[in-house]
Amino acid sequence: DEDKAEAARWYKLAADQGYAIAQCNLGFLYAKGLGVDEDKAEAVRWYKLAADQGYAIAQCNLGFLYAKGLGVDEDKAEAARWYKLAAEQGYTKAQSNLGAIYEQPIDSQPAPSNLCIFILETIEVVSGQLEDLLEIFTGYFIGSLL
Structure with missing residues (x-):
């Protein structure tokens, strides 16, 4: 359409x-x-240019194209790499897609160990975000007492 x-x-x-x-x-x-x-292929080219600049949505979309x-060429390990970059920025769709990738065997690694890796990495990302929120809340709370 126009x-x-x-x-x-x-x-x-x-x-x-x-x-x-x-x-x-x-x-x-x-x-x-x-x-x-x-x-x-042209979609991949444009997504990659944006993904290389750290744009999480492009990283996730590029991961999807590699996954499918x-x-x-289909490459689950490359898909996981792009999903992880986006997931580490807190992009929830990438976190979910990364979980789905880790449920499947990647490069002959059994799925349960992939899932354990995903869970540990997710805990690491989330705990960092929680620490940031706690710091903000603490600063606000202490500031309101002064």
Whole structure:
């Protein structure tokens, strides 16, 4: 449709200038064939540019394409790597997808050990977030007493 094609045109202008959000959005349009011809390999290219800049949504989407073998050869270990990068930023969809990956055998490692790794890594990420929240709350509480 014309609106999606116009969106793709504007995203491309911003994406060509290195704007990660536009790169990710353009990748999504290519992945779904919205406003552009569907091209999973082109989606991978744009997602990777954004993912390399640390954009969690692009990292998660790139992980999905690797997990399903869309636009790239299926590679569960590579999918897990991208999911983990996004999950470590607190992106819950990536955390869930990483859990699903770890339920399956990866590179001949049995699934239960993968799941244990996932649980330990998730605890590590969440505990760091809880410590940050506690520090903020403590600072607020102490400040309100003064």
